[in-house]
């Protein structure tokens with residue numbers, strides 16, 4: 001099977017070019033896999049996710065997406081297919097309802113279809129209806145984290161990049177979120193790359209786990225049971 005994503009000797013630096021943030025990373029991610037990314041703070045996990053939807057550019061090496069160099073794709077198409085859920089959940093000054101449908105509106109999805117998908121997603125993810133009119137100041141960080149996750153899944157991306165998606169959630173909600181993500185992976189074949197600092201979550205959720213250390217790929221582990 002060909003890989004969906006393949007990194008060959010990928011490095012990247014900070015904006016000044018003076019500090020190497022990721023150094024000579026080679027790895028592959030297959031269709032429909034759930035990949036875990038772990039490592040200490042500052043190891044380069046977020047940076048690696050940002051390379052995968054070109055929020056940050058590489059300085060050396062090549063990233064292939066579907067056998068074609070990532071930088072050959074129109075950026076709009078790429079960001080529709082590869083969606084990053086960032087560590088800092090933001091609703092962009094909108095209400096929950098507005099922020100859930102905004103990315104779909106940008107894709108020119110009809111109002112009726114936006115609402116259909118919003119209702120279905122809120123149902124699946126058990127988003128309480130009294131959140132819909134709230135803005136981000138009226139939600140806890142964990143509640144905002146859930147909303148940004150729901151918003152990303154409503155786009156039905158091919159690849160979901162999840163930067164610590166459970167960091168602000170209580171353990172019960174974190175488990176529910178991981179179960180729901182797994183269901184989406186099984187039903188739609190969505191490939192996922194998840195950064196997480198909780199080893200139990202990575203071990204129960206992922207098929208392979210990459211460990212980064214000071215910008216280098218230190219270890220790759222395959223978990224047969226998932």
Ligand SMILES: Nc1ncnc2c1ncn2[C@@H]1O[C@H](COP(=O)(O)OP(=O)(O)OP(=O)(O)O)[C@@H](O)[C@H]1O
Pocket residue numbers: 014015021039040041042043044045046047048
């Ligand atoms: N825009 C930037 N300019 C300069 N340095 C940066 C920039 N972004 C990240 N870094 C540095 O790159 C390194 C990797 O950061 P990154 O956010 O990828 O780490 P991380 O593994 O995701 O950490 P955490 O677990 O704390 O989120 C860190 O040393 C950080 O200080």
